[in-house]
Amino acid sequence: MASKINLISNALILIGDLPITSLTGNTRAQTVANNLYDNIVHNELTKYRWGFARKKAQLSKINETPVGTEYDVMYQLPSDLLVFIKMNPSINYQILGDRVYCNYDTNLFCDYIYTVSEATWPAYFSKMVEYALAKDFAMSIRDSASTKQLM
Known part of the structure; x- marks a missing residue:
């Protein structure tokens, strides 16, 4: 069962950053995640007729x-x-x-x-969202265009 924090933390780990325990705070990862998460999830939900x-x-x-x-x-x-x-x-x-x-x-x-609650997502969709988050986080958090291209 996925949660927003788990998905974001897993995406951060994929790009070599530290996981987070909360979205409240002033770290770069928290700011980026707060601003990008909903748009990325909506984008993934609308790619197919899940x-x-x-x-x-x-x-x-x-x-x-x-x-x-x-x-x-x-x-x-x-x-x-x-x-x-x-x-x-x-x-x-x-x-x-x-x-x-x-x-x-x-x-x-x-x-x-x-928009479906993260708790009801199948594992394959959770993993897809983690990779989509990591791809977009790579440039914003790690300043790494090469990491983004690899994903």
């Missing part, structure tokens, strides 16, 4: 009239959505911002990738 990070949700209908004449109905996308995968049923739609525009006025569902 089964463990996939979710299905019923969309909430928005009681407003869409601007224009192309679509009659709007639905709200889930707030935890990272990557949209598919709509169910398969209909003609358009996503603009955080809304789905369509001409379908019944229950609408979507499959998507969301």
